[in-house]
Amino acid sequence: MKVRKISCLLLQSLVILFTVFSGITILYGQSFHFDFEDGYQEWKADFADYPVGDSAHWNLNHFHQAMPDIVPVQNGLRMVGDNFSDDLFFFMKRKIEGLHPNTKFQIIFSIDVVTNMPPNAIGGSDLMLKAGATIIEPKKIVVDEDGIQYYRMNINKDSQSQPGTDMDTLGHVHHDVTDNFDYHIANYQNGMEPFEITSDSNGELWVIIGAESQFEGPAEFLIAHTECTLENRTSIEDHEKHKEIPADFELFQNHPNPFNPHTEIAFGLPEDTPIRLVVYNTLGQEVDILVHSVMEAGHQKVMWDASNYASGIYFYRLLAGDFTFIRKMILLK
Numbered sequence: 001m002k003v004r005k006i007s008c009l010l011l012q013s014l015v016i017l018f019t020v021f022s023g024i025t026i027l028y029g030q031s032f033h034f035d036f037e038d039g040y041q042e043w044k045a046d047f048a049d050y051p052v053g054d055s056a057h058w059n060l061n062h063f064h065q066a067m068p069d070i071v072p073v074q075n076g077l078r079m080v081g082d083n084f085s086d087d088l089f090f091f092m093k094r095k096i097e098g099l100h101p102n103t104k105f106q107i108i109f110s111i112d113v114v115t116n117m118p119p120n121a122i123g124g125s126d127l128m129l130k131a132g133a134t135i136i137e138p139k140k141i142v143v144d145e146d147g148i149q150y151y152r153m154n155i156n157k158d159s160q161s162q163p164g165t166d167m168d169t170l171g172h173v174h175h176d177v178t179d180n181f182d183y184h185i186a187n188y189q190n191g192m193e194p195f196e197i198t199s200d201s202n203g204e205l206w207v208i209i210g211a212e213s214q215f216e217g218p219a220e221f222l223i224a225h226t227e228c229t230l231e232n233r234t235s236i237e238d239h240e241k242h243k244e245i246p247a248d249f250e251l252f253q254n255h256p257n258p259f260n261p262h263t264e265i266a267f268g269l270p271e272d273t274p275i276r277l278v279v280y281n282t283l284g285q286e287v288d289i290l291v292h293s294v295m296e297a298g299h300q301k302v303m304w305d306a307s308n309y310a311s312g313i314y315f316y317r318l319l320a321g322d323f324t325f326i327r328k329m330i331l332l333k
Contacts, residue, residue, distance in 0.1 A: 064076075129209075315329070
């Protein structure tokens, strides 16, 4: 296959499409390309699903280097580790910014993985490729399991071959040449089943690519190139609803409620208005400022990520012009 060379760290293209397909309006698309020729290009690599304190014993490491045996020479990211269970997880993540806020997107991944595993190989460094996106930063957290502390993910990726709500399974990592253990580039795409996510109020989200090592022994995960194409998939009905202007200021009950750890707060503005949307604890102390800016007239939604907050009762207050209103919400972990 042709090896793609991208000279810039990040190429963003904005394509306006005046087409309607199956009742869906594609308002715009953006493609983000990463060839890793000159480094990590703002991607961050890490590991999960192993005991706390065992990173040295598991020989976990990652590098920027030339991909093995690939002609012409192509650089990429390499992650390695000795899997002492059946659940070592390699992952790399990157924030995507500059999107339309609070907008539903479909993400199409195209990922070039370098592997020496033929399609008929069993065991060894067997990997299952996954990809997805979240509005919170994906990272490992410490979880106590029967008195033993493990690093687990703070997002739902599920395990091994199973997809989670935050990551889809793209397939078993192998090339296409039977009984051949040379390194090849294998391309994986999810164009038939794009991943869906809604950007946050700042027009940001995180993309994550990972691999589940399913067998004990040395394992490696090599990425030579990745492309993420985000398409705005707002339906005509949703788009028209979004344009409706309420007659007065409105603040709605958050949903879901109770929640853990994310909840959506919706409100309506009859005109372009400078607003403050703030979360308070039961002592009346500000714990988070969700919005402090001018927002356009219409129905708006803001997501609150309460991952770093304790369970309990919280209040959110909307201040818009002379309008102020407070509602209660419950965080249950």
